Amino acid sequence: MLKLLVIGNGCSGIDSGGEVLVNSNTGSFLNELSNNFDISFLQKSKLLSYDSDLQNFQISSSNIKYVSLPDNGFQLRQLWIILKSVRSSEFIYLFWPGTVSKIAALLALAFGRKYALYVRGQFYSNGFVDELIIKRAKFLLTVSNSLKDSLANFNSNVDTIRPMIDIDIRSKKYYEKSRFAGDEIKLLFVGRVEVRKGVFDLLEAFNILIEHGVNASLTIIGGGSAISDIRYIVQKYSIENRVTIRGMIANRDELLNSYYAADAFVFPSHDEGFPRVLYESMSMRLPIFTTFVGGIPGLMEDQYNCMRIPVRNPIETARIVQEALMDSNKLELIGNNGYRTLEEYLDTHKAEHYDLVTRGILNEQGNK
Missing domain, CATH: 3.40.50.2000 (Glycogen Phosphorylase B;)
Structure with a gap:
């Protein structure tokens, strides 16, 4: 050979x-x-x-x-x-x-x-x-x-x-998920916990949301060099009761259940190819807030299958997220359009x- x-x-x-x-x-x-x-x-x-x-x-x-x-x-x-x-x-x-x-x-x-x-x-x-x-x-x-x-x-x-994703996108379980059902909005980030993934921007934006009275929680999943740093920042902002840092989740079903439990996915990355986590979010019909870096704008369309957020701008990111959370019906539609985008993409690739x-x-x- x-x-x-x-x-x-x-x-x-x-x-x-x-x-x-x-x-x-x-x-x-x-x-x-x-x-x-x-x-x-x-x-x-x-x-x-x-x-x-x-x-x-x-x-x-x-x-x-x-x-x-x-x-x-x-x-x-x-x-x-x-x-x-x-x-x-x-x-x-x-x-x-x-x-x-x-x-x-x-x-x-x-x-x-x-x-x-x-x-x-x-x-x-x-x-x-x-x-x-x-x-x-x-x-x-x-x-x-x-x-x-x-x-x-x-x-x-x-x-x-x-895309290398291990999800059955036609699973009825994910199709029937109803989001924004509770009083608290559950936000999710999955990715390497490091500066270039925008995780520090995310924490600053989330803190602004809390200061503005938004009833929300944030779950951060992933490992990386900045784990101890973000724990310090969470304590500095006094939002320990709002932020859960899960670290790396190796079990696939456990990770997918975290997507399933969330109301929206926030991805403020500074540079990318095309991140697998966006495919995974779309497969769950999860509304997405994302920066448009690298290959992301080749598939994602602002106001259709995602909400675009700026790079390295937590204040504007918080404003966009807060305004969008006021219209859960629109976010549900964006999640459904994301699923449809992924379905069409997989059919042609x-x-x-x-x-x-x-x-x-x-x-x-x-x-x-």
Whole structure:
């Protein structure tokens, strides 16, 4: 079988027993690829933190060879590991952007190895070198139509993957959910708890809502480097009785029940590709408040399937949310339109990520 090297731009977790774990969606994707390729997966590694990491796929349970890069800054040893891995592979698939992926792409160009990119975020190019790497890739895959259109300016062989969500969107349970039934409005955030996801903006906006007399609660789900910081801010604002910080929820049913219990989803992120949490919210008919960054405006439409909020502007965000909460019927309609948007999107994007990668690589092999 063809030797395929996949390079991630995240960080794998290593538990106390030395077991390597990765995100479940990434693990399933790699496992599917291993049916057709002799696959190695290279990514930085660190000790697993159960409070901040959503990694529950065991590499040892698959046919995937794992290549570890210590997560302690860039060193000559890391460069040597990347070099050996690139030279021993026949094709390289790179999660982009990322420092390790950039180095691997330049080495691939130097040694004549074919490669492709999975472009996940809006800041995919930072100058001439990045543009060269994108142009020379055999194909590009990305997460939204708007990113696809932007990338097509550099490389015409670009496609969009099907959203990686584990939800039956036609479940009658979610269809029959009635929101805004109680006196208290239940707001939800799911995502990495870090600055770039806008979680500090969210807390400031939520505090303004409470000061304005809005009867609301906020649940924050996700792990990240800023967990202790947001706990401090919650105490500073004296809103401990209004904010629940759940941390990471690894159990899928428990996470979906949190979406189900909420009245609205608030996502004030600063940069994105297209976040899976918006797909999950739409699948639950959950009204969404979101910034329009990265690939989000390619699918989301203000006042139709979401309410647009500004980036890094908690005061205006609070105003938009407060005004919208006064018309629950409109928000219910927005939630239903979000579901309809997702249904139509899935009907027109049927190719799974691993299918598109497999097809792209095999096409390149056929063009030798």
